[in-house]
Amino acid sequence: MITISPAFDPEGKPRKPGALCIGAQKAGTSWLAQMLGQHPQIWIPPFKEVQFFNHRYIPEHQRWIGWHYRNKPKEIRDRHIKREVPMPPELDRYLDGLTTGKMFHNHWYKRVFAPAPEGAVPMDFTPEYSTLPEKGVEFIASFLRKVRVLYLIRHPVDRAISQLRMNLRREKRTPETLDDWLKEIENPVLYDRGDYATYLPRWQRHFPEMMVIPFGRIARAPGELMDEVEEYLGLGPYPYGNLGQKVFANPSGLKPPAEAISALTEHMAPQIEFLKAEFGSEFVDETR
DSSP states (O other): OOOOOOOOOOOOOOOSSSEOOOOTTSSSSHHHHHHTTTTTTEOOOOOOOOOOOOOOOOHGHHHHHHHHHHHHHHHHHHHHHHHOEEEEEEEEHHHHHSSSOSSSSSSHHHHHTTSSOTEEEEEEEGGGGGGGOOHHHHHHHEEETTTTOOOOEEHHHHHHHHHHHHHHHHHHHOOOSSSHHHHTOOTTTTTTTTOOHHHHHHHHHHHHHHHETTTHHHHHHHHHHHHHHHHHHHHOOOSSSSTOOOSSSOOSSSOOOOOHHHHHHHHHHHHHHHHHHHHHHHHHTTOO
């Protein structure tokens, strides 16, 4: 379960976020939200992923984003019932206000962050933003001129395998043969989210100060990593709990056979070479 920011100002005014975490999917964004959600100087919406810019610039996302906003308020309300904690009426009104009437316009986006307490940095964690087309990133650069951007990078092969296992579980499918597995790894959706060679330069052109984080540091040096994140975001130090805890880790099983992993590694070779050229071999080692 992700720790969301507990503070909530029902009288807060609509405002823009001061920071974005844009991906990659299956690269530790939920862990980072779990950590920063504890910090009193950060405010994360109760549904974490706002899905605003991809709704505007990636039309094929709109259908499942509609599901996201139909499902999340119910999930939050059910969570209060399960914990036997009364639903704060201001949170109830906030969820209703964001999910009824016209949505996904600029003022609606600013209303998402209205409950952030004064002095806290509102933050949007939406991994899908990493895949925005040029015009989408360009719009963010003009709309959020002072925003800080974080991009977590996981080794391309490991990230794709994790995504594949997650997708198979969601679809309740189990490949039976090697041919079945080889067909699964041909799915272009596995390569889209990990297309660092396309997406990273696009974001770096508009946000040259963007913080790029190798996934492996979460396990090996979480405290040092959070020190660096705090410095980048201009936050004071905070004693985070559960630094070593995984969030939404894949259960065991559904591991592709070695032949499928080899084929996936061959396909991902250009991505690995791009990361080596951009950041060096040591960085690539730190992505796993």
